[in-house]
Amino acid sequence: MNRDVGKTRVLIIGLGDLGRRLLHMLIAEPGSPYEVVVAARSAETALRHANLARYTAANLGVFTSVGSAAIDLEDIDRTAEQIDRIGPDVIVNAASLQAARAILDLPAEVFREVDEAQLGPWLPMHLALNHHLMLARSRADSAAATVNTAYPDAVGPALASIGMAPHIGIGNVGNIVPALTFAAAGELGRDPAGLTVRLIAHHYFSHHVHRFGEAQGVPFAIEVSDRDTGEVLAPEPERMFARLTGELKRQGGTHGQQLTAASALQVIRALSGAEEQRLHAPGPQGRTGGYPVLVSAHGIRLDLPAGMTEAAAVAVNEECQRIDGIDSIHPGGRIVFAKENMSIMQQLFGYYCPEMVVEDSLPLARELAVKYDAFADRVR
Numbered sequence: 001m002n003r004d005v006g007k008t009r010v011l012i013i014g015l016g017d018l019g020r021r022l023l024h025m026l027i028a029e030p031g032s033p034y035e036v037v038v039a040a041r042s043a044e045t046a047l048r049h050a051n052l053a054r055y056t057a058a059n060l061g062v063f064t065s066v067g068s069a070a071i072d073l074e075d076i077d078r079t080a081e082q083i084d085r086i087g088p089d090v091i092v093n094a095a096s097l098q099a100a101r102a103i104l105d106l107p108a109e110v111f112r113e114v115d116e117a118q119l120g121p122w123l124p125m126h127l128a129l130n131h132h133l134m135l136a137r138s139r140a141d142s143a144a145a146t147v148n149t150a151y152p153d154a155v156g157p158a159l160a161s162i163g164m165a166p167h168i169g170i171g172n173v174g175n176i177v178p179a180l181t182f183a184a185a186g187e188l189g190r191d192p193a194g195l196t197v198r199l200i201a202h203h204y205f206s207h208h209v210h211r212f213g214e215a216q217g218v219p220f221a222i223e224v225s226d227r228d229t230g231e232v233l234a235p236e237p238e239r240m241f242a243r244l245t246g247e248l249k250r251q252g253g254t255h256g257q258q259l260t261a262a263s264a265l266q267v268i269r270a271l272s273g274a275e276e277q278r279l280h281a282p283g284p285q286g287r288t289g290g291y292p293v294l295v296s297a298h299g300i301r302l303d304l305p306a307g308m309t310e311a312a313a314v315a316v317n318e319e320c321q322r323i324d325g326i327d328s329i330h331p332g333g334r335i336v337f338a339k340e341n342m343s344i345m346q347q348l349f350g351y352y353c354p355e356m357v358v359e360d361s362l363p364l365a366r367e368l369a370v371k372y373d374a375f376a377d378r379v380r
Helices: 017-027 043-059 076-086 100-105 108-115 120-139 152-160 173-188 203-212 237-243 253-272 310-323 339-349 358-379
Strands: 008-013 034-040 066-070 090-093 145-148 195-200 221-226 277-282 290-296 299-302 326-330 334-337 355-357
Touching: 008 017, 008 076, 008 253, 017 034, 017 043, 017 253, 034 043, 043 066, 066 076, 076 120, 090 120, 090 253, 100 108, 100 253, 108 339, 120 145, 120 152, 120 334, 120 339, 120 358, 145 152, 145 253, 152 277, 152 310, 152 326, 173 195, 173 203, 173 221, 173 237, 173 253, 173 277, 173 290, 195 310, 203 310, 221 310, 253 277, 253 290, 290 310, 310 326, 334 339, 339 358, 355 358
Parallel strands: 008 034, 008 090, 034 066, 090 145
Antiparallel strands: 195 221, 195 290, 277 290, 290 299, 326 334, 334 355
């Protein structure tokens, strides 16, 4: 494909709610530095959404082009051919076999039962297509930075265990830090723009704290400092968390995807620029959970609180990952699930998978989908 000189070519794979929101954000800014190509399994779907986005941008006075392509991540060889043809600088995988929020469609009481299993046992749904993408990227010999939107806290380390981790994830820790910045400002009586928050936290923390306003027994590490002087400040974390279910309570569910899309845009901006940007992201370079990071086109570095080692930060996230339903991830792609969480899946759906390997993620996802769909039909 011909390319616009000086622009970063971004390939978005998957046009669900998140992929569509990100597309509109990327092209709507005047002088956008991005050349965007969108891909879906259907070429017609990709074309229609590409045109909708550019017509919307035109209504805002921005005239640009958006490319489109047909990509089915289950077809690894064809995906590799498309990556080679498109030549992206950044690939954003917004495709998954089931959205993490899908269980929100269940009746409220049933949802609460299913939610007790947490996200970990659903890993095959989010891992399978990312695994295929990374295989295709390797076959295409592409140097594109890869951004994963699907459960990156666990998908990243699962793929890192076989040497195929995406570069970075989005959302989760990146979604809760803005609220915690406002919360810290409220506790300290300071301007939020003058504060820097550094948070080490797994998906489970982000999911739990914004819903319940507390982190009792949930592992995390946090530092709040003055943005200009670096002075470390000391707002009480639980008081900060409580604000998230009070005056800082936000809309979740599908509407919350707007925040996740903004997290993705922030990561893409950083990956496209020469200067390091401070942000938060899950799964950086295949690490478990979420971290403060410094990101640029030249690479990704951790930006940990003063005195915290990388090993200590990873240990915080690995401990929290067990609460989320994944006991451990081992070299060679072996993943062991937490017994308590998997027993809930067995009781509700008849699905039982005490451990798996990455290469089995697609057939396991298909099995889980069949059993979950049958359960959902029964309870609705």
